[in-house]
Amino acid sequence: MRYLSLIASRLLKAVLVLLAILILNFFLIHLAPGDPAMVMAGEAGATDAQFIADLRERFGLDQSLPMQLWHYLAGVLTLDFGYSYRQQMPVLDLILERLPATLLLTGAAFVISLGCGIVAGMLAAMRAKRPSGSLIMGLALLFYATPLYWVAMMAVLVFSVFLGWLPAYGYDTVGSDATGLAHALDVAEHLILPATTLGLFFMAVYTRMTRASMLSVAQQDFVKTARAKGLAPGMIQRRHILRNALLPIITLAGLQAGQMVGGAVLTETVFAWPGIGRLMYEALMQRDYNLLLGIFFFCALLVILFNMLTDVIYRLADPRIKEAA
Amino acid sequence: MSEPLLQIERLTLALPEGADRRYAVEDVSYSLAAGEVLCVVGESGSGKSMTANAVMGLLPPGLRVTQGRALFDGADLLAMDEPTHRALRGRRIGMVFQEPMTALNPLMRVGDQIAEVFEAHGLLTARERREKALALLEEVRLPDPPSALRAYPFELSGGQRQRVMIAMALALEPQLLVADEPTTALDVTTQAQILHLIRDLQKRRGMAVMFITHDFGVVAEIADRVCVMCEGRIVEMGDAREVLASPRHAYTRTLIAAIPGGVAAPARDGADPAPLLTVEGLNKVYRSRGGWWQPRREVVALDEVGFTLGRGETLGIVGESGSGKSTLGRCIVGLETPDSGGIRLAGTDLRTLTGQALREQRRHIQMVFQDPYASLNPRIRVGMAIAQGPIANGVPRARALERARQLLTTVGLDAAAADRFPHEFSGGQRQRIGIARALALDPELIVADEAVSALDVSIQAQVLELLERLKTELSLSLLFITHDLRVAAQICDRLIVMQKGCIVEQGSAERIFQAPSHPYTRELLAAIPGRHDDATAAAAPAAAPRMP
Numbered sequence: 001m002r003y004l005s006l007i008a009s010r011l012l013k014a015v016l017v018l019l020a021i022l023i024l025n026f027f028l029i030h031l032a033p034g035d036p037a038m039v040m041a042g043e044a045g046a047t048d049a050q051f052i053a054d055l056r057e058r059f060g061l062d063q064s065l066p067m068q069l070w071h072y073l074a075g076v077l078t079l080d081f082g083y084s085y086r087q088q089m090p091v092l093d094l095i096l097e098r099l100p101a102t103l104l105l106t107g108a109a110f111v112i113s114l115g116c117g118i119v120a121g122m123l124a125a126m127r128a129k130r131p132s133g134s135l136i137m138g139l140a141l142l143f144y145a146t147p148l149y150w151v152a153m154m155a156v157l158v159f160s161v162f163l164g165w166l167p168a169y170g171y172d173t174v175g176s177d178a179t180g181l182a183h184a185l186d187v188a189e190h191l192i193l194p195a196t197t198l199g200l201f202f203m204a205v206y207t208r209m210t211r212a213s214m215l216s217v218a219q220q221d222f223v224k225t226a227r228a229k230g231l232a233p234g235m236i237q238r239r240h241i242l243r244n245a246l247l248p249i250i251t252l253a254g255l256q257a258g259q260m261v262g263g264a265v266l267t268e269t270v271f272a273w274p275g276i277g278r279l280m281y282e283a284l285m286q287r288d289y290n291l292l293l294g295i296f297f298f299c300a301l302l303v304i305l306f307n308m309l310t311d312v313i314y315r316l317a318d319p320r321i322k323e324a325a
Numbered sequence: 326m327s328e329p330l331l332q333i334e335r336l337t338l339a340l341p342e343g344a345d346r347r348y349a350v351e352d353v354s355y356s357l358a359a360g361e362v363l364c365v366v367g368e369s370g371s372g373k374s375m376t377a378n379a380v381m382g383l384l385p386p387g388l389r390v391t392q393g394r395a396l397f398d399g400a401d402l403l404a405m406d407e408p409t410h411r412a413l414r415g416r417r418i419g420m421v422f423q424e425p426m427t428a429l430n431p432l433m434r435v436g437d438q439i440a441e442v443f444e445a446h447g448l449l450t451a452r453e454r455r456e457k458a459l460a461l462l463e464e465v466r467l468p469d470p471p472s473a474l475r476a477y478p479f480e481l482s483g484g485q486r487q488r489v490m491i492a493m494a495l496a497l498e499p500q501l502l503v504a505d506e507p508t509t510a511l512d513v514t515t516q517a518q519i520l521h522l523i524r525d526l527q528k529r530r531g532m533a534v535m536f537i538t539h540d541f542g543v544v545a546e547i548a549d550r551v552c553v554m555c556e557g558r559i560v561e562m563g564d565a566r567e568v569l570a571s572p573r574h575a576y577t578r579t580l581i582a583a584i585p586g587g588v589a590a591p592a593r594d595g596a597d598p599a600p601l602l603t604v605e606g607l608n609k610v611y612r613s614r615g616g617w618w619q620p621r622r623e624v625v626a627l628d629e630v631g632f633t634l635g636r637g638e639t640l641g642i643v644g645e646s647g648s649g650k651s652t653l654g655r656c657i658v659g660l661e662t663p664d665s666g667g668i669r670l671a672g673t674d675l676r677t678l679t680g681q682a683l684r685e686q687r688r689h690i691q692m693v694f695q696d697p698y699a700s701l702n703p704r705i706r707v708g709m710a711i712a713q714g715p716i717a718n719g720v721p722r723a724r725a726l727e728r729a730r731q732l733l734t735t736v737g738l739d740a741a742a743a744d745r746f747p748h749e750f751s752g753g754q755r756q757r758i759g760i761a762r763a764l765a766l767d768p769e770l771i772v773a774d775e776a777v778s779a780l781d782v783s784i785q786a787q788v789l790e791l792l793e794r795l796k797t798e799l800s801l802s803l804l805f806i807t808h809d810l811r812v813a814a815q816i817c818d819r820l821i822v823m824q825k826g827c828i829v830e831q832g833s834a835e836r837i838f839q840a841p842s843h844p845y846t847r848e849l850l851a852a853i854p855g856r857h858d859d860a861t862a863a864a865a866p867a868a869a870p871r872m873p
Contacts, residue, residue, distance in 0.1 A: 220427060221422060221424055221427040221428045222427060222428055222429055222430045222431070224383060224422065224428075225422060225428045225429065225430075225490070225493070226430070226441075227383055227414070228381060228383060228414055228415060228419075228420040228422075228494075229414065229415040229441060229442045229445050229493065230411050230412060230413070230414035230415035230416055230442075230445045230446055231411075231415075231441065231445040232411065232445070235445070239430075239433075239441075240430050240433075243430075243432050243433075244430070244431070244432060317432070318431075318432060319431075319432065319477040319479070320431060320477070320479045
């Protein structure tokens with residue numbers, strides 16, 4: 001019962017936060033110089049004042065700012081995020097069309113970084129005093145320090161251009177009409193490079209954190225208790241050390257998961273991945289307000305969602321949290 | 326007398342290079358027969374735990390066995406390979422540790438942690454393990470065993486957790502139980518219960534117990550034989566009653582003499598009747614912040630607490646953890662704000678003052694904290710740590726630092742200590758620095774919150790002596806907060822006994838020790854280990870016939 005009431009209160013707060021974000025974004029975007037009518041008129045080569053005024057009237061840009069905000073909020077409440085006049089499509093359709101590609105990319109990167117990071121960190125902790133442990137930490141430091149776009153370009157250069165193992169860009173092979181499993185494999189092949197590149201930084205962070213956390217947990221009294229019981233070392237590592245060491249990782253994983261929609265702009269641009277990141281970049285360049293606001297909204301929604309999920313997972317993982325709440 | 330169960334022969338353990346001595350233990354030999362309780366006694370750093378760790382195969386990294394054998398039932402524990410040793414751990418040798426708060430995995434249910442002992446040795450089915458765990462929790466007399474089985478460690482108190490530890494150590498009915506200071510971190514009444522439980526289980530199962538402690542009071546309660554260690558060597562060994570009654574070695578005599586007697590000194594005259602501190606109707610409730618749909622949790626830390634403290638008087642506040650005694654101290658120093666009530670220092674109500682006027686008065690009350698390791702900033706030199714108070718109060722820097730050097734000599738340290746960092750000092754020395762820091766503002770009242778609880782008994786005696794001397798020399802008043810009645814008896818003129826935020830009894834220390842009127846006070850006094858009252862006198866001979 002307490003659990004349900006807690007979730008209810010968190011949901012209510014989340015809705016309020018989301019509303020505040022909507023309003024803030026709306027005003028922020030209107031602070032930028034220029035509006036869609038100007039950009040469209042500029043592209044059409046027309047400087048005719050009447051033409052611009054017509055455009056503004058058609059898009060509702062001639063109304064006062066509070067009025068525009070009101071229309072926008074009322075729309076969002078009915079899941080109507082407006083119409084992108086640049087793309088000639090409703091914003092929601094545009095976003096939903098691109099969302100799967102982005103979620104596939106960032107989700108894969110998330111799983112790769114979390115899985116490999118924790119395993120590498122565990123190995124590094126268990127071999128803390130051996131060269132193999134130092135090697136893992138050296139690599140982690142390298143990936144931690146290298147800028148993402150550079151890694152991305154180098155990966156394309158090495159694995160696509162020189163070795164020719166993997167496709168350099170895109171979501172699937174252009175012109176291929178493969179379906180079913182063949183298509184899935186094609187997409188997976190295209191996914192490997194961008195997902196690994198995107199996940200490298202967090203993988204390095206998880207590796208370092210898991211190692212440090214495990215080494216410090218290994219010093220604690222209950223580990224000695226476990227040894228005094230006669231437990232085998234592997235069991236002590238898994239059941240007693242790792243479980244306790246993973247608590248701080250959850251916090252970080254929650255942060256990373258929150259960036260799933262908005263965090264892949266660079267990677268999507270380098271690898272020409274047809275996701276939300278690229279859509280956002282284009283919308284920004286074209287002053288496509290409605291589309292931009294829609295994307296912002298989805299980014300914020302995901303951050304809030306994953307924050308709540310992190311809290312729930314934290315409660316499941318650490319029984320002491322309930323008491324503190 | 327049968328063959329000894331455990332026989333340690335000429336054991337020597339080398340410390341890593343650069344330690345303050347070469348060997349953790351040197352040439353140590355002792356034996357332990359089945360059904361016998363051997364107390365290994367010594368102060369911190371005496372190597373008393375290291376032998377036990379070597380027996381368990383749990384030596385910290387860096388320590389090496391350089392010589393000796395440890396025969397357990399005929400097999401040398403030190404020479405056997407790790408899997409063989411591991412098979413003995415938990416199954417034939419059980420161990421209980423000092424810190425019940427940290428010795429259990431915080432993320433695992435108590436029942437699972439007990440069941441794990443059987444699992445480690447591949448015994449029983451999951452269902453049987455659970456039933457055994459329940460039976461064990463009943464045996465160690467945990468209230469409501471079925472729900473304790475499902476509880477997480479943080480839901481249990483320190484004493485309850487120690488019972489769980491004991492249940493775990495006894496799960497496979499080991500022949501030898503190693504108990505490393507199992508009661509040191511517990512309240513005095515809980516300590517008495519746990520000692521009783523260990524003694525009881527030991528008799529019922531005929532186990533051998535190696536009981537490591539620093540407290541001769543505990544020795545008197547539980548030991549058949551005693552082995553006294555000093556700096557890695559055994560200085561005295563023998564029958565517990567004989568050693569307690571007529572210790573042969575000088576070190577043993579110091580240790581026994583250092584135990585506060587548990588008999589209050591007669592009331593001293595000369596205390597000024599004019600009260601320095603008056604506390605009236607103090608209330609403090611800790612509230613956990615509730616959510617929108619959650620009830621708030623309230624803990625009453627102080628409930629209408631009132632007392633007076635005369636000039637030059639030492640007032641002891643005694644109680645167990647959770648009694649509110651520390652909250653009281655913190656309210657008086659101004660670290661906590663009480664909900665209501667008055668605190669008057671020499672007639673001025675501190676609760677009505679603010680700003681400059683409050684700062685002016687606060688100077689007169691200073692505090693000495695419990696943990697000498699945590700209460701000094703590791704990156705600030707000792708001299709500066711002492712001088713910071715006066716500097717904040719407007720004393721020129723050079724003069725404050727000069728005064729810090731003087732104060733260091735006053736508390737029995739070298740003036741040159743001012744230029745060193747806290748980590749270069751021992752616990753006792755740090756506590757002296759803490760006292761010097763409290764004195765730097767020329768206070769009238771010093772609040773000492775468990776100021777000697779973290780120290781070894783011999784160091785404890787020295788620090789108490791220092792406080793006593795300073796009190797007379799500088800005409801200070803002392804508010805001495807402690808859970809240890811023996812310490813309170815030694816230093817306090819008057820005592821206040823607190824339970825659950827209330828004062829249940831107050832009066833002269835002598836009167837309270839001789840004729841306690843409240844049942845809780847009587848319970849506390851009865852729980853003091855090794856107090857020579859009728860109960861222990863009757864218990865000691867009962868243990869005697871099983872001596873070798």
